Amino acid sequence: MTDNPPIRPEERLIGVLNGMLKGLRHVAVGSASPIPGAAALAERELSGGALQVTVLGSRRFNNFTDGGRELFDCAAQGRIDAFFLGGGEIDGQGNINLVGLGGYPNSKVRFPGSFGSGYLYYVVPRVILFREEHTKRVMVPKVEFVSAPGVCDEGVYRPGGPYALVTGLCMFIFDRNKRRFRLSSIHPGHTMEEVCDQTGFEFDRPDTVPTTAEPSPELQDVLRRRVAGQLAEVYPQFAQRLFGAVAA
Amino acid sequence: MTGNRFISLSELAEGVGDGVTIAIPPDYSGVALAATRAMLRRRVKNLHVVAVPTSGLQAEWLIGAGAVGTLEAAAITLGEFGPAPRFVAAIRAGAIAMKDATCPAIHAALQAAEKGVPFMPLRGLIGSDLLKNRPDWRVMDNPFGTRDPIVLLPALRPDVALFHAVMADRQGNVWIGRRRELMTMAHAARTSLVTVERVYDGDLLQDETLAAGTLPGLYVGAFALAPRGAWPLAFADEYPMDAAEIARYVATARTDEGFRAYMNEQHSRAAAE
Numbered sequence: 001m002t003d004n005p006p007i008r009p010e011e012r013l014i015g016v017l018n019g020m021l022k023g024l025r026h027v028a029v030g031s032a033s034p035i036p037g038a039a040a041l042a043e044r045e046l047s048g049g050a051l052q053v054t055v056l057g058s059r060r061f062n063n064f065t066d067g068g069r070e071l072f073d074c075a076a077q078g079r080i081d082a083f084f085l086g087g088g089e090i091d092g093q094g095n096i097n098l099v100g101l102g103g104y105p106n107s108k109v110r111f112p113g114s115f116g117s118g119y120l121y122y123v124v125p126r127v128i129l130f131r132e133e134h135t136k137r138v139m140v141p142k143v144e145f146v147s148a149p150g151v152c153d154e155g156v157y158r159p160g161g162p163y164a165l166v167t168g169l170c171m172f173i174f175d176r177n178k179r180r181f182r183l184s185s186i187h188p189g190h191t192m193e194e195v196c197d198q199t200g201f202e203f204d205r206p207d208t209v210p211t212t213a214e215p216s217p218e219l220q221d222v223l224r225r226r227v228a229g230q231l232a233e234v235y236p237q238f239a240q241r242l243f244g245a246v247a248a
Numbered sequence: 249m250t251g252n253r254f255i256s257l258s259e260l261a262e263g264v265g266d267g268v269t270i271a272i273p274p275d276y277s278g279v280a281l282a283a284t285r286a287m288l289r290r291r292v293k294n295l296h297v298v299a300v301p302t303s304g305l306q307a308e309w310l311i312g313a314g315a316v317g318t319l320e321a322a323a324i325t326l327g328e329f330g331p332a333p334r335f336v337a338a339i340r341a342g343a344i345a346m347k348d349a350t351c352p353a354i355h356a357a358l359q360a361a362e363k364g365v366p367f368m369p370l371r372g373l374i375g376s377d378l379l380k381n382r383p384d385w386r387v388m389d390n391p392f393g394t395r396d397p398i399v400l401l402p403a404l405r406p407d408v409a410l411f412h413a414v415m416a417d418r419q420g421n422v423w424i425g426r427r428r429e430l431m432t433m434a435h436a437a438r439t440s441l442v443t444v445e446r447v448y449d450g451d452l453l454q455d456e457t458l459a460a461g462t463l464p465g466l467y468v469g470a471f472a473l474a475p476r477g478a479w480p481l482a483f484a485d486e487y488p489m490d491a492a493e494i495a496r497y498v499a500t501a502r503t504d505e506g507f508r509a510y511m512n513e514q515h516s517r518a519a520a521e
Contacts, residue, residue, distance in 0.1 A: 068355055
């Protein structure tokens, strides 16, 4: 046995996201998503390659040969089981804002834009919302701009939608019938009080809220030995900072 | 197309007239940044830029130089380097007209133009503020179903597609490999302007392996040789990203003055070469 370095907060988050990918066939990872990318690549390793992973911007983890459109066509046919989305703002109905704050179109604070969210949120069965920052600034009662809605009116074609919301403090599962989040677990080192103080929307919770499980030694090992180098192709700065890795 | 049609970068840049609609690829595809610098040297104005479907440094530079009237994009980002400073400032100041989209909407609208049909239906979007802010997008009931609303996007036909590729032959064919969004852009646009790393001696369409990843010269208006033409972005298997240069740009372009100083330095360097 070698001494394992202490578990880093990012590794915990990777562990939580990884746990949501078990048994899936194909996961795609979009722009600016190093932690979801690590979770998906780790599951590819742990599943012995049973999980196919497509990482946007990667040459090695690219299952597509028909250009930028193929991810979306593939998703529309149900060939992508899970995808990750973030949000400058996220509200209690699962609406996400990737566009900006302080008016539209001349936003005082402009985010990059909606990317594929206005489509993938509708067609991918398991969309995992992920945002490390968990503050009232991000977790708001109502987003200013709806890049993609959490739920749709009856009759709108929507096989997909939000599955969970994972933050630096906790994880929620989305209840599509009740159109709201239910707190599922709080990460080690954080409290219920903190979650309540930092969340701007109402949510359901069980009487006792469990603590988020730590990543398994097996997962940590795969991350450090295998995934770090793979991730460095697309996220060199992140891989270097977290694992001291360079592209494999 | 016949004969040697390679022209200089500055001649190529003349082909992007003021006020045209220009399609550009995302940072992970083939971005013609040397050509973009040449366009800025000739002070191109009032472009309608269509990012297919996102852009980074290229849109950022065009916006910073005041060359953009309208921007249509699903996102503008410098990736790990953070927000694109001149884009963010232009939005705040209302200096450009922004048409926010979602990635597949741009792909689908170009596909309509490829097929020569007036519109393309697309799933998603209903209930979003993207749709609310796009009066050019419509919702209709699927005529083959019952109570099945679906969005219709008008065909998007750019005047010009501009991109960088690994190689072109002297017949005007361009090898793009698997980066087929470049193919869609070129099919949809009235003409394409292409820069390449090098010339391929031979005919790309006569080699069955290469032909599958080749844009036939029939779609291409002009070419220029531009070795390291995507610098400082990474390009295919040719070269990695120049991270130090992009970081230097981001630090310098926090202010408009800084941006102008950076671009002037780029232009002086090009003049010296």
